[in-house]
Amino acid sequence: MQILQLKLINFRNYKQIQFNFSPKKNIILGNNGLGKTNIVEAIYYLALTKSFRVNNDIFLINNESNYSIVEGQVKETIKNDYKIIIENKNKRVFINNNQVKKLSDYISKINIISFNPEDLKLIKDSPNIHRQLINIEISQFDNNYLKNLSIYNKILKQRNSYLKNLSFKKNYNIEYLYILTDKLIDYGINIYNLRKLYIENINIYLNIYFKKITNKDGLYLKYVSNYDNLNKDELIKKYKNLYQTDINYGKTTFGIHLDDFIFYYQTEIAKNYLSEGELKNVVIAFKLAEINIFINIKKKIPILILDDLFSEIDSGKINKIFKLLKKNLQIFITTTDINNIDNKTLQNSKIFKLKNNGIEEIIYE
Secondary structure, three states: OEEEEEEEEEEOOEEEEEEEOOOOEEEEEOOOOOOHHHHHHHHHHHHHOOOOOOOOHHHHEOOOOOEEEEEEEEEOOOEEEEEEEEEOOOEEEEEOOEEEOOHHHOOOOOOEEEEOHHHHHHHHOOHHHHHHHHHHHHHHHOHHHHHHHHHHHHHHHHHHHHHHHHOOOOOOOHHHHHHHHHHHHHHHHHHHHHHHHHHHHHHHHHHHHHHHHHOOOOEEEEEEOOOOOOOHHHHHHHHHHOHHHHHHHOOOOOOHHHOEEEEEEOOEEHHHHOOHHHHHHHHHHHHHHHHHHHHHHHOOOOEEEEEOHHHHOOHHHHHHHHHHOOOOOEEEEEEOOHHHOOHHHHOOEEEEEEEOOEEEEEEEO
């Protein structure tokens, strides 16, 4: 899979620009503040309809406009045109000029693996952030996951609203709570199974890559869930036992919306044991594991984004990482200094050199 062309209108600092990319390596070179990351952010956004930098799409729109357009031509077996129109209060997505009504039917069409400094949140941040990031990753493998998650969250919202009402009423109809709980369990089981399968597949490759990069052994990703080892009957019983607690709190205190994903090194939680540099290598190993899942399970070759990698990891580790990358990947690299990149990596690259007065394209052979 390759993105051959990218058009931006009123996106971040770009009023109107078009990029024609190499199907192999693309290096975006320039000083900080010129918009290197904005380009790879646009590619990521085109695939996932989300930014890896901000939660609110309004920040993607150029300050002098009230809308933005991100458009790209992507080739897998055939070429398809993808487009997202971002407006102040909504966004619309299109494939080959046909509007796609549900984002869940759009996401997973373009597969992206991205490494950027924000990815350390996957290890160091709260369970809520862990879930958000893992949800984005799994949604690329199976758009049914996103559909199940969307329905689960709607039912959860309904259940929480009803629980709050019950907390103010002495006489209430418990039957509706039973109905909501039963639906919540069904969709929760679907989500749990997809998350569990994803983590199992990640762990096939995770430690292998971590060991190749660091020469250390014993990394794995643990899935922590209320649903672990429970069947539906056991889950129904668990929720019933918690009905009064849920009513008292006015919210659902048990379920897959409280899941967590924790990296372990041997017997220790990785963030409590490994150094900052080693944690960055954990993220790289995780991304390399994802590439293998795409190729070996989904039978698709993803696009790889390496944003500001050279300021995050020493050159020795970087060389190891590049040796581990599949040769048929399309890669996007942002950097402030091309001297950070060895000649072998530069071979067959297209370089986009950002300047104050425009962009210079260079073919490096």
